[in-house]
Amino acid sequence: MENASPPSILIVGLDRYGMRACVRLGLEITVVCGGRSWDDGQVAVSPEVRVLLVDDHTNPEAVLMALDRAGLTDRAFDAVYTTDENALVMVGILARHLGLPAVPPEVAVRFRDKAVQKREIRAAGLPTAGVRVVDDVHDVTGITELGFERAVLKPIAGAATRRTSVVTSVAELRACSAAYRAEGTAQRTFVLEEFINGEEWFADGVLFDGELLFCSLSRYGDPCLTAVDTARPLHYRLFDPVTEAWAYDRALPLVTAALEALGHRDGTFHMELFHDPATGALTFGECGARRGGGLTQELVHTKFNVDLAECAILVALGRRPQLDIKLRPxxxxxxxxxxxxxxxxxxxxxxxxxxxxxxxxxxxxxxxxxxxxxxxxxxxxxxxxxxxxxxxxxxxxxxxxxxxxxxxxxxxxxxxxxxxxxxxxxxxxxxxxxxxxxxxx
Structure with missing residues (x-):
């Protein structure tokens, strides 16, 4: 039909590459953006994009009210999409409300809650760290032992290693607790994770209908916590699938098994792993049901000619991405x-x-x-x-x-x-x- 309207997509949060992909695909684009992200001003928005400003784009009430004010309550969107870690569960709920396909909210929870995620991984018989929930990091008086020789204290649904620290004793845990209480942190539920030694690897890929279409593998030069604690710049590089095929052979079985255990079937993912160089053993770290941060988009596109953002948009629309992989040596x-x-x-x-x-x-x-x-x-x-x-x-x-x-x-x-x-x-x-x-x- 010549006059058919283009597909319409609702994007939650600003995503420069997601919006670019939508413009290239000729979609009708509506973006819901929180005030803090908008005020940052770093992500340019093209004139083809309709922006709805809200107080908090991770809040379903704020998003639904913005859609109603704009007269889009009955709008038949063809897809809803986010790459914002903090909006994953909300987008699952929103998609179900709008009758659209997306990562279901119960699956999204497995990718946000670190305790739930590791429970599912352990239930599948896959190696991962032990974990203990700290219900209120402002009050840890009831904790008399860590349960691990070394533990990583982190928010149960955090991102980007914020408020993440290594503790080796209850005294250190209580010191962190006192600092967070004095600071008045909004995040109160934390976890204590067993500290895992080894190199930090990460995998970034694309899934469609449960099939792994693409996966790149990378490693950090220094572990994230080491870089943060020593104020060294974080740096990382991609493994080459030809000259370093051994790394892919070692990692892909765990990657695919972990994704299956967590129920992720469609979209992109960013998974962190620990590699023991002495034994070759791999341990699951954690995983996000969205594109990796940092320069993941740029590095993968440079090395493999794969546009992860475009793949994610196509999958959100129910289309299978057609990859044209061109490996840069x-x-x-x-x-x-x-x-x-x-x-x-x-x-x-x-x-x-x-x-x-x-x-x-x-x-x-x-x-x-x-x-x-x-x-x-x-x-x-x-x-x-x-x-x-x-x-x-x-x-x-x-x-x-x-x-x-x-x-x-x-x-x-x-x-x-x-x-x-x-x-x-x-x-x-x-x-x-x-x-x-x-x-x-």
Missing amino acids: EAVGGSHLLAGPGLLYDCPSATDVLALPGVEFVRMEWPVGGRTPQGGGTAQRVGQFMVVADSGERLQERFTAVWDWFDARVKVVPDGLKTRELRELQHVLRPEARFGDALWQ
């Missing part, structure tokens, strides 16, 4: 650009970083004039970059070169300085300028 990796705590006075631009050897993509995420990201976790960064090299060793050299170059040029005004100290800092921030009390001759 070079080593491909990504990393963070960091700055110390304080006011970001100046830093290199994306164009400046992109001019460095091997750098093929840069995203500067924090504006000059703002205070650098606080609160810890892998989101504590001012930018990200992707590098390509002819070997893993050369890739690491390029990571180091970019970090050193950036560190020498980023300028931060630390918080808490006295006026005299600020005057002295001016000579560092602007060495070409003259400041001070000059005597008249």
Whole structure:
């Protein structure tokens, strides 16, 4: 039919690559966006996209009221989609209300609640860490032993390693509890997970009707917690499926079994694993029923010619993605650009970083004039970059070169300085300028 309307999709939260895919596919696009994400201003929105602003796009009440105000209550959307970790369960509920296919809410819960997730993995006979629920992290007086020699304390439905720490005693647990209570954290339900040693691997892929259509495998240079605790930039690289086929042979059986155990059949996923180099054993870490964060989209597209966002949109529409995999032989990796705590006075631009050897993509995420990201976790960064090299060793050299170059040029005004100290800092921030009390001759 020549005048048939294009398919219509409801996107919850801003997703630059998801929106781009929808525009390319000729869809009619409605995006529901919370005020905090909108105010951030980092994700550009094309004129083809209709935006509905709400207080909180993870809240079903806010989303349904926005749709009603816009006269879209009876709108027959063809799909609903999100890549926002915090909106997964809500989107499952919303999709069921609208009569649309999506990850069911009971399945989405398995990908949000870390205790439930590991229960399902253990029930399937797969290796994973032990876990204990902390009902209220503000009050742990009832806990007299950790249950593990070392444990990782984290929110039961957290993301990006925020408020994640290693504890080795009840005293350390109580110290964390006191800090969170003083801070007045909104997140109260936490878990204590058994600490697993080993390299951290992660898998990113696409499922359609229960079939694994594609999977890439990567590893962190340093474990996430090590990078956060030592203030080192997080960095990671993709395994090559030809020269490092052993890694895929080892990981894919656990990946597919874990996805089946959790009931994920359609969409993208990001799964973390622990690898013991001494034995070759793999242990399930955790998994999200959405596209991986960081530069996952860019790295996978560069290495494999697979657009994960477009795949996710097609699956949401009930269409099977037709992949055209073109393997790039070079080593491909990504990393963070960091700055110390304080006011970001100046830093290199994306164009400046992109001019460095091997750098093929840069995203500067924090504006000059703002205070650098606080609160810890892998989101504590001012930018990200992707590098390509002819070997893993050369890739690491390029990571180091970019970090050193950036560190020498980023300028931060630390918080808490006295006026005299600020005057002295001016000579560092602007060495070409003259400041001070000059005597008249």
